[in-house]
Amino acid sequence: MLRQGATIPLRSSAAGGERLGKGTRASPHPLAPVLLTAVCSVSIVEAIAERTGLDARIKWPNDVMLGERKVCGILTEVVADGREAVTIVGVGLNVNLDPVAAGLPDTATSLSAELGTDVSRGPLFSAIAARVDQQLRRAHAAPGDLLMCWEQLLWRRWQRVRIDADGQMLDAIVLGLSHTGALRVHDASGAVTEVVVGDVLDP
Numbered sequence: 001m002l003r004q005g006a007t008i009p010l011r012s013s014a015a016g017g018e019r020l021g022k023g024t025r026a027s028p029h030p031l032a033p034v035l036l037t038a039v040c041s042v043s044i045v046e047a048i049a050e051r052t053g054l055d056a057r058i059k060w061p062n063d064v065m066l067g068e069r070k071v072c073g074i075l076t077e078v079v080a081d082g083r084e085a086v087t088i089v090g091v092g093l094n095v096n097l098d099p100v101a102a103g104l105p106d107t108a109t110s111l112s113a114e115l116g117t118d119v120s121r122g123p124l125f126s127a128i129a130a131r132v133d134q135q136l137r138r139a140h141a142a143p144g145d146l147l148m149c150w151e152q153l154l155w156r157r158w159q160r161v162r163i164d165a166d167g168q169m170l171d172a173i174v175l176g177l178s179h180t181g182a183l184r185v186h187d188a189s190g191a192v193t194e195v196v197v198g199d200v201l202d203p
Helices: 033-052 111-115 119-140 143-152
Strands: 010-014 015-023 055-059 063-067 069-080 085-097 160-165 168-177 183-187 191-196 199-200
Touching: 015 033, 033 055, 033 063, 033 111, 033 119, 033 143, 033 183, 055 111, 085 111, 085 119, 119 143, 143 168, 160 183
Parallel strands: none
Antiparallel strands: 010 015, 015 085, 055 063, 063 069, 069 085, 160 168, 160 199, 168 183, 183 191
């Protein structure tokens, strides 16, 4: 049985190299899934900067980008664990991976592809775990501060994008986040709209 607050490091091998998974990390005290997504997104961006110097950004709600290419995906799920529901966050980060050899689309990248050299996974994982612990404490003590940090790291902020909002396409400018973690945008009509479910796309 997975204990609360547990992290399980996973590694998958592909033709093009290796991908580091951060398995799961469950909060020892209940947090809204959106806050756990924020915790992990911010932690990944900060750890990438710390260990590689690369400037990553968060494509709302759950992808991490290096420039125009995705380097990391985050999946937050609420699942039944017998007596209660628990939130599990899965993180897949492309570390030492050749995207072409792995058959990934040209919208994907890896840390090693961006740097031109392999990255040591152990120190990177330790940096991510430490950042997650730090951001979990922030989420409990000052969730607004966490959301502000998430907002500051948004991919395409202040830029025009297309948004697939649950099947409805919007042309909009990314403004930031609401207090609930919804994406605030300035749409083509001039109105400020909050997107709760959707995917941010290039214009």
